[in-house]
Ligand SMILES: Nc1nc2c(ncn2[C@@H]2O[C@H](COP(=O)(O)OP(=O)(O)OP(=O)(O)O)[C@@H](O)[C@H]2O)c(=O)[nH]1
């Protein structure tokens with residue numbers, strides 16, 4: 001009996017939760033992934049394809065797929081969707097011109113059947129930049145309060161310093177197993 005309990009415990013504790021990190025090119029996705037992993041800023045170049053890393057937070061294992069955000073790559077994001085539990089949408093808070101495109105991509109993902117169970121964390125990144133939009137402005141523009149069929153959370157952050165990233169991860173761990 002003890003062995004069974006131990007096996008079940010280990011199965012649930014070590015179960016991997018699939019996460020996709022999406023957003024437009026230059027949003028800061030790869031920088032965020034490696035801040036999660038190494039707590040430092042890595043030199044990045046535009047991602048062609050994807051990077052994948054396992055991130056462990058308080059015994060919760062996340063398998064995180066950081067997917068290239070250039071326009072030509074966005075049509076293949078859906079090849080990563082199956083079994084996704086969390087979507088991390090990274091927004092460059094200085095990129096006012098392209099917020100409408102981020103919004104389009106967000107709602108396209110939420111309508112996809114493979115993502116109907118996924119929770120969404122939105123990172124309002126690059127908060128260190130002068131004149132950037134606040135998380136509240138971005139939330140309003142993306143009409144997040146209208147999203148009723150997916151749990152969502154918006155978090156302001158700066159991938160260069162790591163500020164805000166832990167809070168985002170904490171929200172994700174608090175949601176594990178709830179859906
Ligand atoms: N000022 C500032 N720059 C940032 C921040 N996060 C990322 N950057 C910079 O933004 C640029 C793009 O970052 P990446 O992480 O490569 O962006 P990406 O979203 O992975 O881009 P793709 O792979 O092309 O989709 C890099 O020069 C980063 O150093 C931030 O919080 N503040």
Ligand SMILES: [Mg+2]
Nearest residue numbers: 029030046047
């Ligand atoms: Mg990248």
